[in-house]
Amino acid sequence: MVGLHKSEFKNPVINWVDTRLPLFTMMTKEYGVFPTPKNFNYFWNFGALAMINLMIMIVTGIFLAMNYNASTAGAFDSVERIVRDVNYGWLLRYVHANGASMFFIVVYIHMFRGLYYGSYKKPRELLWMIGVVILLLMMATAFMGYVLPWGQMSYWGATVITNLFSAIPVVGDYIVTLLWGGFSVDNPTLNRFFSLHYLMPFVITGVVFLHVVALHITGSNNPLGIEPKSSQDTLPFHPYYTIKDSVGMCVYLMVFAALVFFAPDYLGHADNYTPANPLVTPAHIVPEWYFLPFYAILRSVPSKLGGVIMMFGSIAILFVLPWLDTSPVRSAKFRPIYRQLLYVFVVVCITLGVAGGKPPEGIWVVIGRVCTAYYFLHFLVILPLLGKLEKPLPLPESIANPVLTPIGGGPLPGGAMAKPMEKM
Amino acid sequence: MSATAHVQGDGHAPDHSKRDFLKLVAASGAAIGVGSLAWPLIDSMNPSGDVLALSSVEFDLAPVPLGQAVTVVWRGKPVFVRHRTPDEIKTAEAVKLSELGDPQLDSDRVKAGHEQWLVVVGICTHLGCVPLGNKSTDPRGDFGGWFCPCHGSQYDVSGRMRHGPAPANLAVPPYAFMSDTRIKIG
Numbered sequence: 245m246v247g248l249h250k251s252e253f254k255n256p257v258i259n260w261v262d263t264r265l266p267l268f269t270m271m272t273k274e275y276g277v278f279p280t281p282k283n284f285n286y287f288w289n290f291g292a293l294a295m296i297n298l299m300i301m302i303v304t305g306i307f308l309a310m311n312y313n314a315s316t317a318g319a320f321d322s323v324e325r326i327v328r329d330v331n332y333g334w335l336l337r338y339v340h341a342n343g344a345s346m347f348f349i350v351v352y353i354h355m356f357r358g359l360y361y362g363s364y365k366k367p368r369e370l371l372w373m374i375g376v377v378i379l380l381l382m383m384a385t386a387f388m389g390y391v392l393p394w395g396q397m398s399y400w401g402a403t404v405i406t407n408l409f410s411a412i413p414v415v416g417d418y419i420v421t422l423l424w425g426g427f428s429v430d431n432p433t434l435n436r437f438f439s440l441h442y443l444m445p446f447v448i449t450g451v452v453f454l455h456v457v458a459l460h461i462t463g464s465n466n467p468l469g470i471e472p473k474s475s476q477d478t479l480p481f482h483p484y485y486t487i488k489d490s491v492g493m494c495v496y497l498m499v500f501a502a503l504v505f506f507a508p509d510y511l512g513h514a515d516n517y518t519p520a521n522p523l524v525t526p527a528h529i530v531p532e533w534y535f536l537p538f539y540a541i542l543r544s545v546p547s548k549l550g551g552v553i554m555m556f557g558s559i560a561i562l563f564v565l566p567w568l569d570t571s572p573v574r575s576a577k578f579r580p581i582y583r584q585l586l587y588v589f590v591v592v593c594i595t596l597g598v599a600g601g602k603p604p605e606g607i608w609v610v611i612g613r614v615c616t617a618y619y620f621l622h623f624l625v626i627l628p629l630l631g632k633l634e635k636p637l638p639l640p641e642s643i644a645n646p647v648l649t650p651i652g653g654g655p656l657p658g659g660a661m662a663k664p665m666e667k668m
Numbered sequence: 669m670s671a672t673a674h675v676q677g678d679g680h681a682p683d684h685s686k687r688d689f690l691k692l693v694a695a696s697g698a699a700i701g702v703g704s705l706a707w708p709l710i711d712s713m714n715p716s717g718d719v720l721a722l723s724s725v726e727f728d729l730a731p732v733p734l735g736q737a738v739t740v741v742w743r744g745k746p747v748f749v750r751h752r753t754p755d756e757i758k759t760a761e762a763v764k765l766s767e768l769g770d771p772q773l774d775s776d777r778v779k780a781g782h783e784q785w786l787v788v789v790g791i792c793t794h795l796g797c798v799p800l801g802n803k804s805t806d807p808r809g810d811f812g813g814w815f816c817p818c819h820g821s822q823y824d825v826s827g828r829m830r831h832g833p834a835p836a837n838l839a840v841p842p843y844a845f846m847s848d849t850r851i852k853i854g
């Protein structure tokens with residue numbers, strides 16, 4: 245396909261550029277007139293919010309890096325200096341630190357949306373898998389970022405997580421030495437973590453781009469989980485969803501601001517305000533809240549290698565989710581049993597998070613183990629069987645015409661209540 | 669905005685001025701928002717509190733030999749402290765203001781009663797090189813002060829610019845005499 249693009253833009257400058265590099269046409273096609281199901285609820289805001297969050301992280305991160313010193317001697321002090329002496333450094337740091345938490349809140353809700361409405365099912369399997377890749381990249385980025393202030397939690401978190409790799413038979417210890425660039429977490433480790441922490445968000449940006457390309461091939465799912473059939477079922481992305489996303493963005497920014505300005509350290513750990521000391525481990529070390537469920541899974545298995553496998557497995561299993569769920573019906577609205585079991589699953593995940601934050605003793609060990617077992621049960625047993633056993637509710641004919649029969653037909657799907665657009 | 673008022677079914681022309689106003693308000697609201705978000709980022713690149721905290725250095729003049737200058741570091745910058753000979757003082761004071769590119773009296777550049785001491789920031793006002801001339805064996809240019817190796821600017825024994833391309837005299841930093849042989853810069 246060689247040849248100039250036939251641009252429809254009136255403005256001569258835009259037209260000139262667009263003819264040679266059809267960016268404007270692309271933006272209009274993908275974000276202007278892009279046909280989008282008209283029945284989105286606010287769960288569909290979270291992808292856009294994640295994108296905004298990613299930009300906030302990159303921008304604040306770049307400015308933080310201007311004052312950060314990646315050395316074991318200088319890191320802790322340079323972060324304190326950022327907070328105390330650099331103009332608005334306190335703002336930059338706390339936006340970045342709480343931004344990581346906001347990012348995980350947003351992405352976990354985004355993923356829950358996918359689970360609830362079956363967005364991972366055919367034809368969106370690859371879109372979902374790219375999402376899981378993003379999740380893994382985010383986790384690696386957040387972990388390495390947390391090491392940078394070089395406090396006690398940074399140091400011991402880095403030690404524990406890198407040591408996970410020592411569970412690998414035969415080559416484990418070599419891998420750990422390679423990760424460290426030495427024989428313990430030290431200056432070389434900090435330096436490479438900084439280098440990678442700077443790099444990864446741009447890798448994430450690239451993968452998010454693929455995520456969006458894949459999304460625009462399949463089109464978005466929607467609360468009813470049925471494909472749009474005609475133009476009656478869709479709206480142009482702009483202005484309908486640019487506005488809806490903006491409303492969500494305002495709420496999101498309010499929550500974000502409340503965290504940053506009123507509770508900047510609420511989600512952090514006081515121990516990380518003690519400079520790293522390789523000779524003393526804090527009494528109770530825990531990762532950041534967004535890793536707690538996985539940490540609980542790790543600790544639930546009384547075998548080093550087993551725990552590591554289960555922990556990574558709990559994320560890896562998401563890659564095959566599209567094939568584990570055998571039900572052809574997407575939206576949980578029409579799957580009464582799945583819907584309830586999904587809530588159970590969410591409670592189990594939250595309980596795992598709580599257990600991960602407690603010292604591994606007494607009842608919490610038991611709770612952790614039960615929930616770990618249920619986590620895998622959900623994916624490996626419940627989902628494959630449920631698809632065969634459950635009797636879904638009748639699906640509506642189309643998005644514009646959501647009710648099959650006025651009588652019976654189960655609860656009226658809330659998101660489908662949107663009135664058909666009145667013709668102007 | 670489109671000038672063709674296109675008439676709707678109910679017979680009312682859409683109110684374009686109202687819509688334009690709303691667009692303007694929305695756009696300027698967004699611009700103010702983005703601006704106030706951008707400011708903390710930009711301002712974080714300005715000198716930070718610890719850099720601004722006025723650092724000062726004290727310096728003992730006694731070891732500086734007559735006719736020579738030494739370099740003191742103040743706020744990361746070189747400061748020249750020159751012990752001027754009576755001859756040099758006389759030449760510097762005799763220069764007429766009309767001969768100077770950046771007219772300034774020698775007496776305005778030293779402390780009264782301490783004319784033998786010249787204290788200037790040793791950074792060429794052209795593009796920031798450090799001029800030569802502290803040692804009597806250095807090239808000092810035609811005016812006996814300093815010579816900048818980068819683009820040939822020349823300064824006299826009062827640190828005044830006498831030959832371009834430098835546009836101005838070497839700056840005099842804030843300093844005070846603690847005693848006859850001790851100064852505090854900053």
Ligand code: HEM
Pocket residue numbers: 287288289290291292294295298351354355358361363364368371372374375376377378379382448452455456459463464465466562
């Ligand atoms: C950096 C993190 C992420 C960004 C910036 C991002 C961005 C987006 C955007 C803009 C959309 C379209 C809007 C929407 O439907 O909400 C979207 C859709 C989607 N994302 Fe993500 N995403 C991220 C992470 C993830 C993760 C971790 C997963 C799952 C493992 C995931 C799974 C999906 C799926 C399945 C869709 C299609 C949903 C549908 O149309 O119903 N995403 N993403």
Ligand code: FES
Pocket residue numbers: 792793794795796797816817818819820821832833834
């Ligand atoms: S920097 Fe001194 S002459 Fe150009």
